[in-house]
Amino acid sequence: MPRDAKTISKNMSKIHSRDTSIELILRKALWHKGYRYRKNLKSLPGSPDIVLTKYKIAIFCDSEFFHGKDWEILKLRLEKGKNPEYWVKKIERNRHRDWENDKKLLFLGYTVIHFWGQDIIHHTDECIQAIEEAIWEFNVSQCSDISNEEF
Known part of the structure; x- marks a missing residue:
């Protein structure tokens, strides 16, 4: 089904980087569990999509296409499609930028969590469970820091 440049441009203009449907699903689930967060800090x-500042957790809600899920397979598909040089370069740049931001956040003491969009949509409870495990690990590390200061 060939599409003209005008149709493609219209579709691409509707893709937003903030308040995406996957972010809204995850934020709503966190809110209902009683977790308070900052968005796009x-x-x-990298301005994480969701930040639990109390626990130093940065969460990114990544779309499979723009962040290169199963990159080797996706790259082969892109190379056969329209404008392959642009798309391969763009997604590789996105992946590298994500990696750089993760390193910076880790250096600042944050736990970094990335979720794929389809995982958020179909397995929201498992995503929340992963976040709660990170919160638990943060609390355990805080307790061990306090007990080490006493001696």
């Missing part, structure tokens, strides 16, 4: 590298 610009003071942190």
Whole structure:
């Protein structure tokens, strides 16, 4: 089904980087569990989609296409499609930027979690469970820090 440039441009203009449907699903689930968060915190590298500042957890809700899920397979598909140079370069740049931001956040003491969009949609409870495990690990590390200070 060939599409003209005008149709493609219209579709691409509707893709947003903030308040995406997958972010809204995850934020709503976190809110119902009683977790409070900041969204798109610009003071942190990569402006994470959701930040649990109390627990130093940065969460990214990544779309499979733009962040290169199963990159080797996707790359082969892109190379056969329209404008392969642009898309391969763009997604590789996105993946590298994600990796750089993760390193910076880890250096700042944050736990970084990435979820794929389809995982958020179909396995929201498992995503929340992963976040709760990170919270538990943060709390355990805080307790061990306090007990080490006493001696």
